[in-house]
Amino acid sequence: MIESAQGRNILALRPGLIGGSYPERSASGSKRMDGAFTPLHLRFAKLCRKSDSDLRAVADAIEAWGLSLQNLEDARLEEMLLALRRNFASQGLSVPLCQQAFALIREVASRRLGLRPYVEQLMGGWVILQGGLAEMATGEGKTLAASLPAAIAALAGIPVHVITANEYLVQRDAEYLAPL
Numbered sequence: 189m190i191e192s193a194q195g196r197n198i199l200a201l202r203p204g205l206i207g208g209s210y211p212e213r214s215a216s217g218s219k220r221m222d223g224a225f226t227p228l229h230l231r232f233a234k235l236c237r238k239s240d241s242d243l244r245a246v247a248d249a250i251e252a253w254g255l256s257l258q259n260l261e262d263a264r265l266e267e268m269l270l271a272l273r274r275n276f277a278s279q280g281l282s283v284p285l286c287q288q289a290f291a292l293i294r295e296v297a298s299r300r301l302g303l304r305p306y307v308e309q310l311m312g313g314w315v316i317l318q319g320g321l322a323e324m325a326t327g328e329g330k331t332l333a334a335s336l337p338a339a340i341a342a343l344a345g346i347p348v349h350v351i352t353a354n355e356y357l358v359q360r361d362a363e364y365l366a367p368l
Contacts, residue, residue, distance in 0.1 A: 243311040246287065250310050253291030262299070268292055269343065276344035286317060289340045293368070297332065300367040309333040317341075331361050335368055 257265065272289050279285060290310060298304040305313070309329045312322035313336030324330045334350060341348045352358055 243314060246314050247307045247310045249287045250290045253288050254294055257291060257295040273343050281344055286340060290336055293336055293339045297368050305332050313337050335365050
């Protein structure tokens with residue numbers, strides 16, 4: 189926690205709604221409005237911290253599933269993908285099935301792309317799968333994080349469209365993720 193000039197604790201996460209002012213925003217302005225939103229701001233930040241611990245629990249569950257997959261043959265992973273597809277068709281996108289699918293897709297990404305999604309990427313992918321927005325900084329692996337929920341939706345038979353900012357990224361990411 190960082191203390192403001194008024195002695196109040198404020199969060200120092202990242203700029204924006206949770207962390208405070210954006211860098212381009214000048215410090216001058218209506219202090220009264222900032223003060224009016226401080227209680228709401230702190231309450232929202234507390235909610236986000238709780239959510240972060242929930243996401244860590246999901247990532248831990250995915251890690252646990254993943255341990256059993258590391259020594260399996262590719263043919264066995266393929267069989268598991270087909271079984272997941274059938275299970276999604278009959279049971280829907282249940283939490284245990286999605287966690288198992290995340291672990292399986294993570295293992296396939298590790299083998300086919302040579303990259304193993306980090307915990308932060310698992311958490312970002314989980315947020316997207318739940319219909320939320322995941323904010324990730326440059327270099328944190330948004331492409332790999334977004335591939336996880338996209339692959340799960342595709343496995344479940346849900347039409348998937350991944351939208352990105354420009355034609356260069358479309359081409360790059362399509363080529364990059366083709367093996368996955």
